[in-house]
Amino acid sequence: MTLKLKYFGMTAEASGKDEELLDNNYSSVKELKADLLAKYPNLLEINFKVAVNQEIVNDDYKLSGNEEIALLPPFAGG
Amino acid sequence: MNLTNQEKNRYSRHILLGKIGLEGQEKLKAAKVLVIGVGGLGCPVLQYLTAAGVGELGIIDYDIIDETNLQRQILFTVNDIGKNKAEVAKNRLKQLNPHINFNVYPEKLTTRNALNLFSEYDIIVDGTDNFSTRYLVNDACVITNKPLIYGAIYKFEGQVTVFNYKGGPTYRCLFPEPPKAGSVPNCSEIGVLGVLPGLIGTQQANEVIKLILGIGKLLSGKLLTYDSLNNSFLTLTINRSEEQVQKVLDEKSNFKDFDYDFFCGIISTFDVNEISLDELRKMFNSSDNFQLVDVRQEWEQPRVEKDNVLIAPLNELESYVTKIATDKKVIVVCQHGIRSIAAIEQLEKEYNFNNLINLQGGIENW
Known part of the structure; x- marks a missing residue:
């Protein structure tokens, strides 16, 4: 079970990568986020949203297997 | 809304499209x-x-x-x-x-x-x-x-x-x-x-x-x-x-x-006392009695190697609350000075601290 993570905008800068594969040891988005925040503490400064299989979800969303995850920060530029 | 002949000519490449036509071009005009x-x-x-x-x-x-x-x-x-x-x-x-x-x-x-x-x-x-x-x-x-x-x-x-x-x-x-x-x-x-x-x-x-x-x-x-x-x-x-x-x-x-x-916090929603990195250096050189609380993860660089430093990562802050001093000045630091404000806000609102000072801009250039 593998998660494919994609980082957008500032989340890519905070993690230092655009993409990453992670073993899926998480039952929910909340658990995944907690792990990512511990690994990449600069993410704590960004109020990003998480998409699972191209759908923006809440923290209580259950992860089940091989999912595609996107970390989406807000942009303000115009 | 009717189009003049000049407008019909001008927009002819739209009007030629079946999905737009004269009717669509009139919708655009309206x-x-x-x-x-x-x-x-x-x-x-x-x-x-x-x-x-x-x-x-x-x-x-x-x-x-x-x-x-x-x-x-x-x-x-x-x-x-x-x-x-x-x-x-x-x-x-x-x-x-x-x-x-x-x-x-x-x-x-x-x-x-x-x-x-x-x-x-x-x-x-x-x-x-x-x-x-x-x-x-x-x-x-x-x-x-x-x-x-x-x-x-x-x-x-x-x-x-x-x-x-x-x-x-x-x-x-x-x-x-x-x-x-x-x-x-x-x-x-x-x-x-x-x-x-x-x-x-x-x-x-x-x-x-x-x-x-x-x-x-x-x-x-x-x-x-x-x-x-x-x-x-x-x-x-x-x-x-x-x-x-x-x-x-x-x-x-x-x-x-x-x-x-x-x-959106452009006008400060949360009034926090701040000091600069230079002022912090002076405090270390003087005999000021204070505690420094570093809310970054342990491996984040540069580290402040002093006796009065408490490492309390923001995501586990609650478990360190009892170790944060209440009887002297506490300087809260992180990499860029943003997480530390979040930490101060949490400590003041949930635990009634009133002795916390933020390191403006963070410890990155220590």
């Missing part, structure tokens, strides 16, 4: 669109809507043209520097298409003028460059029930979507809370690829035209993200949150007095 902000996004949006024959265009921007705008704000020339963006845009666009009615508002969009202004248009286009105006625009669209064509950019990436269209999601359904003040830098602080707003603004113009014509699929409930470095587009589904929409509607009568700068 449409009223308000474009907020004439920056990197607003310029291409206005240019294409003017060329396409959208009958009435509102242009609002209080800002003046600066030399650094010319790298991406393609309606302006060196002769326009120092002039109001909305006025210059109108004069330029009038030359492109004299059949369009332009309404120029060389003023700031505020909670005082937004509702009246929005109610005069069918569609609102967001080309602003800051969060407080984006939340203001969203809320005014929810209150006046107008579709919002949203575009936003960051360095090499952009986002486009249609908010508040026929029961679809709104900006607050995607981002209920604004980011912490100062945590998302703007184009003037970090730069932006000049061609990027051209691409994103053109996508916004395309959504406006499809919405007016009622053709194709709109990006309602779909956020299109674009990465210009990898040429990758990704479309993400956004769901409507009735709770978020209702919150805005419930506060409708307070809208005019709502302070969006305050909401």
Whole structure:
């Protein structure tokens, strides 16, 4: 079970990568986020949203297997 | 709205298209669109809507043209520097298409003028460059029930979507809370690829035209993200949150007095005492009795190797509360001075601390 993570905008800068594969040891988005925040503490400064299989979800969303995850920060530029 | 023969000739390449035709072109002429902000996004949006024959265009921007705008704000020339963006845009666009009615508002969009202004248009286009105006625009669209064509950019990436269209999601359904003040830098602080707003603004113009014509699929409930470095587009589904929409509607009568700068933390919502890195160095050199609480993870560099340092990562802060001094000054630090403010806020609000001082700008240059 593998998660494919994609980082957008500032989340890519905070993690230092655009993409990453992670073993899926998480039952929910909340658990995944907690792990990512511990690994990449600069993410704590960004109020990003998480998409699972191209759908923006809440923290209580259950992860089940091989999912595609996107970390989406807000942009303000115009 | 009938077209003159001259207009029929001008728009012939639209009229030839089965999905547009004369009827579609007349819909474009009857449409009223308000474009907020004439920056990197607003310029291409206005240019294409003017060329396409959208009958009435509102242009609002209080800002003046600066030399650094010319790298991406393609309606302006060196002769326009120092002039109001909305006025210059109108004069330029009038030359492109004299059949369009332009309404120029060389003023700031505020909670005082937004509702009246929005109610005069069918569609609102967001080309602003800051969060407080984006939340203001969203809320005014929810209150006046107008579709919002949203575009936003960051360095090499952009986002486009249609908010508040026929029961679809709104900006607050995607981002209920604004980011912490100062945590998302703007184009003037970090730069932006000049061609990027051209691409994103053109996508916004395309959504406006499809919405007016009622053709194709709109990006309602779909956020299109674009990465210009990898040429990758990704479309993400956004769901409507009735709770978020209702919150805005419930506060409708307070809208005019709502302070969006305050909401977005531009005016400090949270009064925190701060010291500079130099002042911190002086405190270490003097005999000051204080504690330094580092809310970063243990491996983050540079470390402060002193006896009076407590390491208490922000995500585990609760378990360290009893070790934080209450009887002397406590300097709270992190990498950039943003997480430390969040830590101070949590400690003051939940645990009644009153001796906490933030290290401004963080410990990065220790």
